[in-house]
Amino acid sequence: MTDLTDLTVAEIRDGFRAGDFSAREVAEGFNANVAAAKALNAFIVETPEKALEAADAADKALAAGEVKPLSGVPIGMKDLFCTQGVQTTAASHMLEGFVPTYESTVSAKLWDAGAGMLGKLNLDQFAMGSSNETSYYGNVISPWKRDGGDNSALAPGGSSGGSSSAIAARLCPAATGTDTGGSIRQPAAFTGISGIKPTYGRCSRWGIVAFASSLDQAGPMARTVRDNALLLEVMAGFDPKDSTSLGLPVPQWEAGLSSNLKGKTVGIPKEYRPDGLNAEIAALWDQGIAWLKDAGATVVEVSLPHTKYALPTYYIIAPAEASSNLARYDGVRYGQRDLPDGAGLQDMYAATRAAGFGPEVKRRIMIGTYVLSAGFYDAYYTQAQKVRALIARDFDLAFEQCDLLLTPTAPSAAFTLGEKQADPLAMYLNDVFTVPASLAGLPAMSVPGGVDSQGLPLGLQIIGKALDEQTVLNAGLAIEERAGFVARPDKWW
Amino acid sequence: MVAAWPMSIDLQTVKKIASLSRISVSDAEAEAMVPELNNILGWVEQLGEVDVSGVEPMTAVIPNHQRLRDDVVTDGNVRDKVLANAPQAEHGFFAVPKVIE
Numbered sequence: 393m394t395d396l397t398d399l400t401v402a403e404i405r406d407g408f409r410a411g412d413f414s415a416r417e418v419a420e421g422f423n424a425n426v427a428a429a430k431a432l433n434a435f436i437v438e439t440p441e442k443a444l445e446a447a448d449a450a451d452k453a454l455a456a457g458e459v460k461p462l463s464g465v466p467i468g469m470k471d472l473f474c475t476q477g478v479q480t481t482a483a484s485h486m487l488e489g490f491v492p493t494y495e496s497t498v499s500a501k502l503w504d505a506g507a508g509m510l511g512k513l514n515l516d517q518f519a520m521g522s523s524n525e526t527s528y529y530g531n532v533i534s535p536w537k538r539d540g541g542d543n544s545a546l547a548p549g550g551s552s553g554g555s556s557s558a559i560a561a562r563l564c565p566a567a568t569g570t571d572t573g574g575s576i577r578q579p580a581a582f583t584g585i586s587g588i589k590p591t592y593g594r595c596s597r598w599g600i601v602a603f604a605s606s607l608d609q610a611g612p613m614a615r616t617v618r619d620n621a622l623l624l625e626v627m628a629g630f631d632p633k634d635s636t637s638l639g640l641p642v643p644q645w646e647a648g649l650s651s652n653l654k655g656k657t658v659g660i661p662k663e664y665r666p667d668g669l670n671a672e673i674a675a676l677w678d679q680g681i682a683w684l685k686d687a688g689a690t691v692v693e694v695s696l697p698h699t700k701y702a703l704p705t706y707y708i709i710a711p712a713e714a715s716s717n718l719a720r721y722d723g724v725r726y727g728q729r730d731l732p733d734g735a736g737l738q739d740m741y742a743a744t745r746a747a748g749f750g751p752e753v754k755r756r757i758m759i760g761t762y763v764l765s766a767g768f769y770d771a772y773y774t775q776a777q778k779v780r781a782l783i784a785r786d787f788d789l790a791f792e793q794c795d796l797l798l799t800p801t802a803p804s805a806a807f808t809l810g811e812k813q814a815d816p817l818a819m820y821l822n823d824v825f826t827v828p829a830s831l832a833g834l835p836a837m838s839v840p841g842g843v844d845s846q847g848l849p850l851g852l853q854i855i856g857k858a859l860d861e862q863t864v865l866n867a868g869l870a871i872e873e874r875a876g877f878v879a880r881p882d883k884w885w
Numbered sequence: 886m887v888a889a890w891p892m893s894i895d896l897q898t899v900k901k902i903a904s905l906s907r908i909s910v911s912d913a914e915a916e917a918m919v920p921e922l923n924n925i926l927g928w929v930e931q932l933g934e935v936d937v938s939g940v941e942p943m944t945a946v947i948p949n950h951q952r953l954r955d956d957v958v959t960d961g962n963v964r965d966k967v968l969a970n971a972p973q974a975e976h977g978f979f980a981v982p983k984v985i986e
Contacts, residue, residue: 493966592946704929724979729972737984742909754908761906777942779935833946
């Protein structure tokens with residue numbers, strides 16, 4: 393018999409509706425996998441009872457002929473989404489024990505569509521990190537190992553590392569992620585799965601613990617492009633509670649899927665091929681270009697001349713916004729309070745924040761505070777917002793010549809945990825290919841293209857025009873069909 | 886093009902940033918942060934070489950307009966929910982240490 397936890401979201405949805413298996417059987421299968429995978433540390437909170445409750449509701453709904461889009465499908469929820477009655481920590485000590493009295497818009501849409509929650513997934517603390525090593529609740533471990541008996545623990549990517557690890561290990565068929573500078577795409581690439589960051593404003597940010605509000609976007613992560621399309625349809629949509637939410641109808645992305653790219657032009661940005669680009673990454677990129685040509689697309693070289701400035705721009709803007717957003721953690725309204733004997737209010741703030749934030753979060757708050765401080769604001773922040781405008785203009789000009797862009801997702805395969813911890817800058821460089829699309833608010837997706845010589849997955853990134861998720865998904869599908877990516881980690885956990 | 890870039894930050898500056906950030910740091914922590922923050926700030930300063938003449942700073946990543954709605958109460962009466970996660974709440978209020986000015 394098929395192991396139900398090997399099925400994709402679409403297969404679960406369709407098989408459940410056809411009566412091939414019950415929603416309860418599916419939920420029990422994934423609950424068992426979650427319970428047996430403590431070694432991956434992918435979950436901060438497990439909620440098997442929630443998964444079963446939704447499954448029983450789905451089984452009843454099917455009997456009554458009232459199935460919803462995601463009836464029968466259990467998913468993982470990144471612990472950055474506020475979930476009513478279930479602890480939401482953003483992987484921080486600061487929010488340990490915080491139990492929201494409300495539900496984020498995106499998670500509410502998923503539950504309303506019939507999905508069930510397997511648990512809250514681990515992440516980098518406040519979504520700040522590229523390796524899932526900044527969580528207060530410990531590192532997430534990738535289920536992947538290098539070939540040849542190398543037993544090193546590998547990074548699942550970050551910040552949505554719990555999501556990527558859990559999906560790759562078949563602990564859930566799909567999960568939510570959030571992406572500020574690459575936090576959906578890079579972990580997807582590291583673990584051999586797919587993930588899409590939609591156009592900024594597609595998914596409501598309401599109820600998502602804020603990091604950098606002009607960059608934060610929610611999106612799905614799953615094993616197939618189809619699953620991403622159908623999940624994004626549920627997650628996206630106008631929300632009056634988010635002032636940057638787009639008041640546009642949600643396209644039927646799943647129904648619109650087509651891997652025929654005839655008439656589409658793919659741009660290859662030459663600045664994404666720096667000297668010293670990893671040879672295996674470069675070879676996969678060339679293979680991806682060939683696949684898209686095979687799907688009918690025309691390929692042209694394009695230039696995005698300000699690419700090299702994207703990372704430094706991001707590392708001014710994101711910390712600046714973080715320093716402002718994280719000012720709310722004051723030990724008064726929610727979360728931890730550290731009140732030394734005889735301390736006054738100001739001392740309480742400083743002690744609370746010293747104890748509640750990890751080193752990377754403090755580092756970013758302080759950088760952000762500095763670049764926004766009197767006398768330096770124009771030199772850093774205003775300059776960065778001007779360069780950001782130039783980066784966005786680069787994309788606008790490139791899209792006069794093409795419909796989408798193809799690039800690698802990350803400059804390397806998954807690295808060893810601890811390898812880049814000592815040097816914040818080396819860690820930041822991981823996001824070199826993902827950050828530009830974030831700064832420009834564009835939809836971008838990572839799909840697995842193959843494995844490197846050590847057997848580790850590598851991802852290809854597709855960047856589309858604003859609001860054109862369909863072309864991104866279609867190109868992703870064209871690659872998926874041609875890559876035939878079937879590699880999966882051997883179970884050791 | 887750009888206002889004068891600060892040369893590099895020293896221990897005093899790190900302590901001042903920490904104070905503005907309301908994060909207490911020990912002397913040892915502050916000292917460790919001096920090279921760390923200087924490395925990052927030195928790296929981002931390459932933005933100074935970009936010619937931005939005539940470029941407006943980005944204010945909205947995707948063109949959108951500010952929505953207005955009728956000025957009416959749309960929520961409220963959730964005091965207990967608002968206070969539910971407070972480390973200390975008394976008599977329907979957030980409680981903080983005594984403030985004497």
